[in-house]
Amino acid sequence: MKPIIGICTNYSTNENIGIMTELGFEGQDWQLLAGDYIRAVELAGGIPIIIPIVEHQQTLEPILERIDGIIFSGGSDIDPQYYDELPRYGLGNINPVRDAQEVALAKKVLYEKDFPILGICRGIQLLAVASGGTLYQDLKSQRPEGFNHTLKIAPKYHPTHHVDIQIGSKLYEIFGKERMGINGFNHQAVKELGKDFKATMLAPDGLIEGMELSGERFVIGLQWHPEMMIERYPEYMAIFTAFIENCKGKA
Numbered sequence: 001m002k003p004i005i006g007i008c009t010n011y012s013t014n015e016n017i018g019i020m021t022e023l024g025f026e027g028q029d030w031q032l033l034a035g036d037y038i039r040a041v042e043l044a045g046g047i048p049i050i051i052p053i054v055e056h057q058q059t060l061e062p063i064l065e066r067i068d069g070i071i072f073s074g075g076s077d078i079d080p081q082y083y084d085e086l087p088r089y090g091l092g093n094i095n096p097v098r099d100a101q102e103v104a105l106a107k108k109v110l111y112e113k114d115f116p117i118l119g120i121c122r123g124i125q126l127l128a129v130a131s132g133g134t135l136y137q138d139l140k141s142q143r144p145e146g147f148n149h150t151l152k153i154a155p156k157y158h159p160t161h162h163v164d165i166q167i168g169s170k171l172y173e174i175f176g177k178e179r180m181g182i183n184g185f186n187h188q189a190v191k192e193l194g195k196d197f198k199a200t201m202l203a204p205d206g207l208i209e210g211m212e213l214s215g216e217r218f219v220i221g222l223q224w225h226p227e228m229m230i231e232r233y234p235e236y237m238a239i240f241t242a243f244i245e246n247c248k249g250k251a
Contacts, residue, residue: 003068003247005046008105008123009033010075011053011098036156036227037073037120043230044240046247053101060105069116069247070109072102072123074225077188083134090138092187106130116218116246118239121186124211124221131194139187139207146205150187156228160184163209169200170212170220174242175235182209182224189223197221218246 010032017032018024031052041048051063051070077092079099107130109117119127125135136142139149151160159181165172172178190208193199201210201222213219220243226236 002045002047003244004066005041005048005069005071005244005247006051006063006067007033007037007041007048007071008051008073008102009053010073011095033073034227036225036230037071040227040230040237040240041071041244044237044244046240046244051105053097057101057104064109064113067115069118069243071243072106072117072119072126074121074123076122077137078103078122078125078129078135080135080137083129085134085137088137088141090141090187092138102126103130110219114217116243117220118218118243119221120227121223121225124208124223125188125190127219127221128190128192128194128197128211131197133190133194133197134192136189136191139189142191143205143207146203146207149184149189149203149207151183152185154183156183156185156225157232158183159229159233161203163201163203165210166200169198170218170242171200171210171239174238176238182226183229184209184224186223190221218243 013029015026015028017030018028033050038048054060076095079094080087082103106126110130139146154160160183162179162181165178196214197211198214199208199211203209209223211221226239229236
């Protein structure tokens with residue numbers, strides 16, 4: 001049986017989403033997910049399902065009992081209160097509803113479940129915060145010595161810079177190389193790693209682009225977006241293929 005993969009969604013109270021697309025009406029809130037995530041999971045051999053934002057965390061329990069792996073997707077900035085910081089200039093939009101659910105959910109699946117976890121963009125940041133780490137709230141102001149990681153002017157699939165991968169790491173085993181190109185649209189990033197995580201993929205300026213949990217369990221966070229690259233560069237499917245293969249062991 002193919003493994004069932006839960007993918008966390010964005011949440012928005014912007015009624016214009018429905019009005020502009022003619023899919024809805026004034027006063028509605030929206031739960032959104034880019035199709036790239038769904039396609040990547042399906043192509044890798046998994047069954048994607050969307051994990052909704054709900055009123056009560058207990059509502060998700062039956063879903064967590066049935067899924068074989070989880071992807072924490074990209075989206076808005078995480079409220080710095082979750083890592084004991086005050087907001088700095090440059091902090092972007094935060095979403096308290098999504099934060100409340102996902103921080104609790106990330107802690108639960110990290111410490112009470114044993115299925116594989118993949119965090120992408122906001123997802124790597126969420127895993128860091130849930131395990132006791134911290135974030136750069138805004139790279140431009142906090143790391144002016146670094147280069148521009150927020151290249152929204154580039155196509156989604158375009159590798160804008162390279163990264164170095166630690167030999168012997170899970171990411172090295174997955175991609176089979178010490179250096180590769182990645183895309184990047186982030187203005188935040190992991191500053192201090194959480195408990196039991198190690199940085200195994202670094203940008204030329206030392207920024208963490210990939211991290212993984214120590215030990216055998218598949219828990220990997222990526223600051224970039226492989227799901228946006230697979231259409232043009234199939235080799236980036238390797239991360240999703242490895243993730244789904246690990247989830248099969250739980251199915």
